[in-house]
Amino acid sequence: MVNLIEKKRDGVELTSQEIEWIIEQFTQGHIPDYQMSAMAMAILFQGMTHEELGAMTLAMAKSGDQFDLSAIHGIKVDKHSTGGVGDTTTLVLAPLVASVGVPVAKMSGRGLGHTGGTIDKLEAIPGFKVEVSEEEFIHLVNTNHIAIAGQSGNLTPADKKLYALRDVTGTVQSIPLIASSIMSKKIASGADAIVLDVKVGAGAFMKTVEEAEQLAREMVAIGKQVGRQTMAIISNMDQPLGVAVGNANEVIEAIETLKGNGPSDLTELCLVLGSQMVYLASGAKSIAEAREKLEENIRNGKALDVLKTFISSQGGDASIVDDVTKLPQAKWNYDICAKTDGYVTNIVANDIGVAAMMLGAGRATKESEIDLSVGVSVLKKVGDAVKSGDVLAKIHTNRTDNEEVIQKIQNAYTIGDICEALPLIYKVVTE
Numbered sequence: 303m304v305n306l307i308e309k310k311r312d313g314v315e316l317t318s319q320e321i322e323w324i325i326e327q328f329t330q331g332h333i334p335d336y337q338m339s340a341m342a343m344a345i346l347f348q349g350m351t352h353e354e355l356g357a358m359t360l361a362m363a364k365s366g367d368q369f370d371l372s373a374i375h376g377i378k379v380d381k382h383s384t385g386g387v388g389d390t391t392t393l394v395l396a397p398l399v400a401s402v403g404v405p406v407a408k409m410s411g412r413g414l415g416h417t418g419g420t421i422d423k424l425e426a427i428p429g430f431k432v433e434v435s436e437e438e439f440i441h442l443v444n445t446n447h448i449a450i451a452g453q454s455g456n457l458t459p460a461d462k463k464l465y466a467l468r469d470v471t472g473t474v475q476s477i478p479l480i481a482s483s484i485m486s487k488k489i490a491s492g493a494d495a496i497v498l499d500v501k502v503g504a505g506a507f508m509k510t511v512e513e514a515e516q517l518a519r520e521m522v523a524i525g526k527q528v529g530r531q532t533m534a535i536i537s538n539m540d541q542p543l544g545v546a547v548g549n550a551n552e553v554i555e556a557i558e559t560l561k562g563n564g565p566s567d568l569t570e571l572c573l574v575l576g577s578q579m580v581y582l583a584s585g586a587k588s589i590a591e592a593r594e595k596l597e598e599n600i601r602n603g604k605a606l607d608v609l610k611t612f613i614s615s616q617g618g619d620a621s622i623v624d625d626v627t628k629l630p631q632a633k634w635n636y637d638i639c640a641k642t643d644g645y646v647t648n649i650v651a652n653d654i655g656v657a658a659m660m661l662g663a664g665r666a667t668k669e670s671e672i673d674l675s676v677g678v679s680v681l682k683k684v685g686d687a688v689k690s691g692d693v694l695a696k697i698h699t700n701r702t703d704n705e706e707v708i709q710k711i712q713n714a715y716t717i718g719d720i721c722e723a724l725p726l727i728y729k730v731v732t733e
Contacts, residue, residue: 303327303337310344318357325361329460335467342464342473350478355520356527358478362486365460369409369436371492374443376405377531377583380493381575382484384517386539387505387547387655392420392450393556394564394572395579397609400448401599402592404583407443408450409457409491418549418664418672421452426550426630426674430618448612458486477513481520488530495531495582497575498522502728503540505651511536511728518731526733531582534731537571538724541649541684544568548663548677550629551698557623560606567683567726573597574727630675632698638711640688647684647721653714654678654695657707661699676700678711685723 306320316324324341327333350358371378379399383389396406410420418425421432432452434442442449461483468474488496498521501507502514518534525532537543544565546555558564559572577592586592599605610620622628658664662673679696682688695711697704 303333303341307337307340307344310341310348313348315351316354316357318353321354321357322361325358325365325460328463329365338464339467339471339473342468342471342476342479345478346473346476352523352527355478355482355524359482359485359489359524360528362458362460362464362482363489366456366458366490368490369492371407371440371443373440374405374407376403377494378405378407378443378492379495379497379579379583380406380408380488380491381497381499381579382488383499384484384501384507386501387542387651387658389501390423390544390546390552390556390559390568391499391572391575393423393553394559394568395576396448396450397560397612398572398596398599398605399576399579399583399585400446400612401605401608402580402585402595403447404580404585405443406448406450406579407439407492409453409487410450411453418674420450422672422674423549423552424450424616424618426553427613427618427622428628430613431616434616442615446608446611446615448608449616450612453487453491458490461486477517477520480507480517481524485521485524485528488525489528493530495579496525496533497578497582498532498534499571499575500534500536500731501539502536503538503651505542505655506539515729515731518729519733522731522733533578533582535574535578536728536731538726538728539651540724541651542654542680543571545679545681546677547654547658547680548661548698549672549674550631551663551677551679553622553629554626557606557609557626560600560609562600570726630673632673632675632677633700634698634704636697636699636704636708637693638695638697638708640682640690640692640694640715640717641712642717643689644687644717644719645721646682646686646688646694646715647718648716649680649684650714653710654680657697657710657714660707660710661697661701661704673700682715683723685721688717 500518508514546552580592614620661676
């Protein structure tokens with residue numbers, strides 16, 4: 303291992319066999335943490351070639367459970383978002399894409415941070431079952447074109463071990479290590495095609511478009527190298543996506559979006575990502591044709607019907623689609639109002655996320671309990687004109703003391719002179 307650390311430190315390319323040996327020995331506990339930390343730092347400074355990255359990603363994918371989805375008919379397509387504030391896209395995308403006959407077989411996780419992950423959000427639906435056997439999962443996708451289940455505990459254990467080290471050794475920011483971490487989980491989950499939503503901005507992990515583009519290109523290159531059709535978009539997270547932040551809150555927003563009444567930014571992002579998913583799965587001859595199919599299924603109600611089928615097939619109460627009051631509801635709602643006239647020139651997305659977590663919508667630690675009913679509604683977005691007294695945002699809370707949360711949201715808004723709306727999508731990356 304010392305020889306390999308020195309080799310990478312000096313900028314010499316590691317072979318596939320060397321990388322496979324490192325990952326296997328590290329997973330089994332034969333390489334100590336301090337040596338793997340040194341390797342991570344060497345990678346941070348020297349980077350990795352596409353060949354090294356492909357080998358590393360495959361080795362991590364093979365370090366634990368791998369899902370064989372070959373029994374599912376058609377091209378299985380998965381989507382991954384690098385995370386943000388108010389990221390409701392999976393709840394909209396999965397039924398929308400499934401409604402045109404494309405199989406969506408998705409393994410999702412729980413959230414650590416601002417709000418719950420997709421699995422937490424689905425658990426806001428009474429009765430919904432996130433733990434399903436592999437056989438049942440395959441049966442559901444073949445029958446309904448859709449299933450979403452909780453990730454196996456033994457998915458990519460090498461990545462879990464390596465991430466824990468990166469977190470305490472200043473190597474989290476290494477783009478090759480981020481790329482291989484994300485892609486190893488997608489590959490182990492069994493998808494044939496992968497669409498990536500790389501977030502950039504104040505509420506995202508990547509702070510500049512250049513960094514986000516570099517990450518997107520690395521992940522697309524890995525996907526293609528290991529035989530997965532892969533596309534990525536770079537989307538804006540300088541303000542929360544959509545209106546809803548919180549778990550039951552976001553389920554309601556997803557329902558409204560599938561009815562055609564969703565926020566314009568969330569709807570547009572889902573149509574862009576969904577079009578790519580349908581196209582990669584050969585559900586349409588072009589991106590434009592794929593988008594037409596998705597828009598038509600929102601208009602004619604097919605996407606909403608698939609959502610109902612999906613919910614009931616996994617044990618949930620599908621009547622919540624027609625009566626959202628059956629979802630968990632917070633006891634109190636408070637308005638946060640503008641103090642001056644002008645335009646919203648900035649919203650610190652991260653602070654809105656932290657405010658939602660303070661209410662109980664997310665986890666500060668793995669042991670934290672989530673309150674599925676609480677959250678924030680972001681009613682005014684960047685570029686909107688406001689008058690003093692207009693409602694900027696609402697909080698949905700079960701706490702009696704909300705002063706700190708209200709102040710945090712108030713401070714997250716900047717109201718100034720005329721301001722243009724932010725772009726939603728910066729780039730599409732296909733190579």
